[in-house]
Amino acid sequence: MMGVGSYGYPAPATNMNTGARGGYEAPDGVEIRGRYDQEYVKILSKEALQFVVELQREFRNRIKYALECRKEAKRRYNEGGLPGFDPATQFIREGDWVCAPVPKAVADRRVEITGPVERKMVINALNSGAKVFMADFEDALSPSWENLIRGQVNLKDAVDGSITFHDKARNRVYKLNDHNIAKLFVRPRGWHLPEAHILIDGEPATGCLVDFGLYFYHNYAAFRRTQGEGSGPFFYLPKMEHSREAKIWNCVFEKAEKMVGIERGSIRATVLIETLPAVFQMDEILYELRDHSVGLNCGRWDYIFSYVKTFQAHPDRLLPDRVLVGMNQHFMRSYSDLLIRTCHRRGAHAMGGMAAQIPIRDDPVANEAALDLVRKDKLREVKAGHDGTWAAHPGLIPACMEIFTNNMGRNTPNQIQTMRREHASSITEEDLLQRPRGVRTLEGLRLNTRVGIQYLAAWLTGAGSVPLYNLMEDAATAEISRVQNWQWIKYGVELDGDGLGVRVGKELFGRVVEDEMERIEREVGKDKFKKGMYREACKMFARQCTAQTLDDFLTLDAYNHIVLHHPKASSRL
Structure with a gap:
């Protein structure tokens, strides 16, 4: 067994608990209702579950309060109120503070690929040529028991380098390349999603604490071996609406680091700005996570969803056709610009949005037209100042990489220093809330x-x-x-x-x-x-x-x- 943390908490054992026959060996107060599988025992060991339990018991009331605050904000919006910058935190927005320096291991994030934690996807994404693979337990994954726990198995095998996949239909074995492997970021579920298959003290566990806790517990030591101290594990944090939610995550990170005895600030995370209320809290979110942050990301599809949800009681703010709500809309462009200016002022990455196109293999003309749209979108992002972008398919990575490399330079990992922008206050609440234009058909x-x-x-x-x-x-x-x-x-x-x-x-x-x-x-x-x-x-x-x-x-x-x-x-x- 590897060392003991500050709380006397054991690191993962080499030989994981094999569990009771036909059931998992769970700590007191824990009931596992998911299907038993011998392969899952190495993930759902008593020690790993206890790690999750301690996080759940310490933070569940704060999480419940944060979700109640969301309900209160929704009530205000439904009564005609608008989101805006908080006067009480003006001192944070106007302060000269910066986030902890970006770790060298993830300084270059010019193209990131995203996808679910399926075994073949994990291998292909890590081999894709992208700088980062965001392995997703959230929007790209249906959270069945099988998907979630098998996903944890897949990531554990990926981190230790042993992951393989035999595609019987093609009679092909997939394995990791010897070099040029993407850095792994993991996105747990949002605060609102429960994990109904794990009961802690009689209530469903918080889904994100299950995802984060199991992954961190089993893999932090391997990250230290392969990446060095102070450089991971890395995470993406979804669906936040307020900096109080970032503060909870920061406390979760600090507790996890202390429990296993690693340096404060080892865990690093990028926050997705994908809700309308959060765009008015970007400085505050970075401030709460400043020792653990590596930037913000334009989660633009969820952001459009959030615009409608926030203004569900405002008939004067109806969206046009979905296909017309792009970055050419003033409120979307303002959101992107504010994110870039905020991140660069604070010394953090400003990540661009998703290219959702996939190759059209049976129509070269249509495929080239789709790639042209991707190139134009990525050119806009890099010229605006984004440090990197997202792609949903490996086939888009060369085009995205070419655009960012040609405009950033091959030896320039990011634009944090070279693209410092004017003060973010030049973007107003009115810019961020401007009504979108277009037809409804x-x-x-x-x-x-x-x-x-x-x-x-x-x-x-x-x-x-x-x-x-x-x-x-x-x-x-x-x-x-x-x-x-x-x-x-x-x-x-x-x-x-x-x-x-x-x-x-x-x-x-x-x-x-x-x-x-x-x-x-x-x-x-x-x-x-x-x-x-x-x-x-x-x-x-x-x-x-x-x-x-x-x-x-x-x-x-x-x-x-x-x-x-x-x-x-x-x-x-």
Whole structure:
């Protein structure tokens, strides 16, 4: 066994606990309701679970309070209020503080690839040529018990270098390259998502503490061996709405470091700015995490979703068609510019948004047109000052890398020093809240419906990242489809174009759902449609689009379905 931390907490043993026959050996107060599997025992050891338990017991009340504060903020917005900069924290925004220096190991992040923690994906992403792989337990993963725990197995094997995958259909074995491996960042779930298969003191564990705790406990020592002291593990933190949530994460990091006896500041994290309230808290979020931060990221799909959710009671702030809400919209461009200026002033990375296109292999002309869109988007990002960007598919990495390298320089790891911008205060609340412009069409309603149903059907069967119509869809893009439909139905939006004079209501939406289900069946084929969960997804999606009150997250309702009905989720529930 490796050393003992400041709390007398043991490091991971070489021979992990094998568990009781037919069940996991859990600490007092813990009940594991997920299916038993001998392979999972090395992840769900008594020591690792105890690590999670200590985090859960110390922070659960603070997490509950933060979620209650979200509800209070939503009440204010629903009563006509607007988010804005907090006068009480003006001293933070105007202070001259900076974050801890960026570790050398992750100074260059010009292209990052993202994807779920599936075994083949992990290997391909680490071998992709990207500088970073963000392994996702959140929007790109359907959180079934199998996906989550097998994902932890996959990451543990990846960190120690032993990961392989035998694709029997292709008779091909995948393994890590000998060199040029991407740095691994892990994104746990958001604060709002529970882990219903692990009960701690009679209540579901907090999903993000399970994801973070199991991964950190099993892998921090290997990171120290391969990366050196003070340079990881690395994380991405999603769905924050306020700096109080960043402060909780900072305390979680400090406790985890102290429990295992590693230096304060070893853990480093990038925060996704993907909610509208958080854009007014970027300085404060960096300040709370300043010893553990390596920057902020433009999570622009979730940001669009959050815009609708924040203004769900504001009929004067309806979005145009989803495809028209891009970085050319003033409120989106202002969000990106403010993030860059804030990060560079504080000495941290300002990461760009997702390129969701995927290669179109059977149509070279369409493929080149899609790549041209990617190049233009990445050129805008690098010239604006972003230090790196995201790609959803390995096929996009060369194009993204070329754009960033040509404009940053091959030997310049980032633009933190060279692209310091004017003071962030030149971007106002009005810039960040400007109403988006564009048409609302029947085709926009149809596309939302078609994408939302197909994504949810895949999610219910265990796939959280789904290629649809030459784009990689995840929970964030499905959320845009859902909340935009809900908004248009609630306020009886009058459609432009071919639907001129037609207002969106439940009757029209019902006809659209019927039409799109027929189209989905034609596109996927009768056999796949019959075997899939399209009808269940349709009922769930339609119910949420027509509900009197907007659900906060599509995945919360859908998660209950996974826990109760997924054939592999649990044999003991």
